Amino acid sequence: MCVPSPARRDLVVLNFFSRKPPDEPTIDSSVRAALDDWFSDAAVPGTERVEAEPVLAALPEVEWRINARAKRLRLTIKSGRVWVTIPPRTSQATVKKFLKDTESWLNSQWQKQQALKLKHPDLAGSDPARTSLPQSQQTLILPALTQTWYLDVSDRYSRLKAHGNILHVPESKAVASLKNWVKQQAEGYLPDRLAELADQYGFHYSGCTVRHARGRWGSCSRQGKINLNAALILLAPELLDYVLLHELCHTRQFNHSPLFWAEMLAVCPSYISNRRALKHIELPLWWHASA
Numbered sequence: 001m002c003v004p005s006p007a008r009r010d011l012v013v014l015n016f017f018s019r020k021p022p023d024e025p026t027i028d029s030s031v032r033a034a035l036d037d038w039f040s041d042a043a044v045p046g047t048e049r050v051e052a053e054p055v056l057a058a059l060p061e062v063e064w065r066i067n068a069r070a071k072r073l074r075l076t077i078k079s080g081r082v083w084v085t086i087p088p089r090t091s092q093a094t095v096k097k098f099l100k101d102t103e104s105w106l107n108s109q110w111q112k113q114q115a116l117k118l119k120h121p122d123l124a125g126s127d128p129a130r131t132s133l134p135q136s137q138q139t140l141i142l143p144a145l146t147q148t149w150y151l152d153v154s155d156r157y158s159r160l161k162a163h164g165n166i167l168h169v170p171e172s173k174a175v176a177s178l179k180n181w182v183k184q185q186a187e188g189y190l191p192d193r194l195a196e197l198a199d200q201y202g203f204h205y206s207g208c209t210v211r212h213a214r215g216r217w218g219s220c221s222r223q224g225k226i227n228l229n230a231a232l233i234l235l236a237p238e239l240l241d242y243v244l245l246h247e248l249c250h251t252r253q254f255n256h257s258p259l260f261w262a263e264m265l266a267v268c269p270s271y272i273s274n275r276r277a278l279k280h281i282e283l284p285l286w287w288h289a290s291a
């Protein structure tokens with residue numbers, strides 16, 4: 001719903017309207033590959049491998065993330081996934097002991113989260129299966145920029161490079177680098193488009209920031225500062241404009257009163273159908289992934 005946030009009275013937000021419930025959690029093959037690599041490098045000959053088995057049958061498989069900056073072992077449960085963050089040069093025995101020691105905590109947290117999700121499906125968060133990029137040579141379309149990019153995901157690349165109409169994406173950090181690239185495109189376009197629409201319709205606002213936000217398309221503060229979700233760059237131009245105009249109308253009406261919708265109608269006669277269409281938007285699978 002598009003209502004003032006109860007927690008932030010100085011901000012009106014335009015939320016995502018629908019969210020799909022998560023699928024069954026799956027293990028990320030790149031994480032498994034990274035783990036295999038790590039163990040092949042770090043394992044002392046003759047020692048047994050740590051199995052990536054579920055700690056408990058009801059849990060998804062425990063994933064592994066080697067983090068060079070991690071100071072200690074950490075267990076995280078999020079969006080239907082469980083992973084252990086491993087600092088460099090941690091022995092397998094230490095990891096195994098850690099998993100054993102945290103087993104009952106993990107189990108109780110998992111049960112709690114599952115119960116909460118059943119009760120409040122809307123709180124389930126991002127779809128845990130939406131974590132990997134499409135297969136190599138799939139496309140990424142930026143409708144507002146009338147651009148179609150072909151994704152070439154491979155471990156031959158160490159960082160993302162745009163070449164012609166192809167995005168060469170490093171496989172090991174595909175999700176993070178692609179999200180970052182999309183955000184850059186959004187930062188390069190959304191503030192300009194907002195300024196253009198403001199000029200066209202005589203709106204005044206005090207600033208604009210682009211963020212990778214969850215759950216909201218945009219917001220406008222009482223001071224007239226507009227925050228935009230970087231994912232807007234993935235929408236059709238008319239939906240993008242609807243969101244920008246919606247936030248601009250809040251600079252005149254800081255509410256969703258009939259006066260606000262009258263402003264909206266004046267600058268965007270198709271706002272009702274745009275609003276309806278926004279409810280059915282599905283962002284790319286990787287957009288909300290945490291990796």
Ligand SMILES: [Zn+2]
Nearest residue numbers: 002012013014
């Ligand atoms: Zn609003």
